[in-house]
Amino acid sequence: MSNEYRHVLVAVDLTKDSHRVLERAMQIADRNHAKLSIMHTLEPLGFAYGGDIPMDLTSIQDQLDEHAKQRLAEIADTHVPRENQHVVVGMPDTEIHRFAEEHDVDLIVVGSHGRHGFALLLGSTSTGVLHGAQCDVLAVRVGKKGEESAE
Template structure:
């Protein structure tokens, strides 16, 4: 029986590192790359630098279309990385607050482990910026590996 690993991806170097970690796991595994589009994030929930002054109005149909295009770019990169490891990769997406969607996905889809990239912020920066990884670690129903 294969273990299912969930890797949240946003196109950042840290999410790529987490995906590499998961793809490098030994044994029978299934890796699912999950991208969460956060409707409150004007930058399409990706690590791409976006000048929101030149983009469609936040929350518009065009904005969601652009977010979907950005998501497909992220998934294409994840598939290319999986091919480098000669590994199978599934992709899925959700819309909502990222930490909540990641935890809900793990609960609803028989996930065995979550592998997430974490910035390792401390102190005031963590309090002000929050941390998806930290929230996932606290609320996850399964083991979480944080990759830095």
């Protein structure tokens, strides 16, 4: 692992495991005197519901966005300045890659449940991030065997 990281991005899913992922990213950022940013990506409701719903989902999307910002602040406020906390709407791996490229991120830290078999074949955010990243990616093992990840 390089000790020359200048900007570390930690991508979280806002579950209890987010604290563990953030702690790991903070250790690396501190050792490298690097900038630390944290982000959460919300999938657009149109994607979540197949885009076939004949109604305006803007207010619901806005409520989800506000809730995500509040939850991210609960997780990150004591460690990451608000201007470095980001909630974006889009497909998680795509938005993480975009953010990393636009902000000169040289390490992305994500949580990984270490799934195998069908879960791995179906893909996960951490797998998607790993395969498209132009910088280093650290997958932090979260959740113990047999333990459910709760919000």
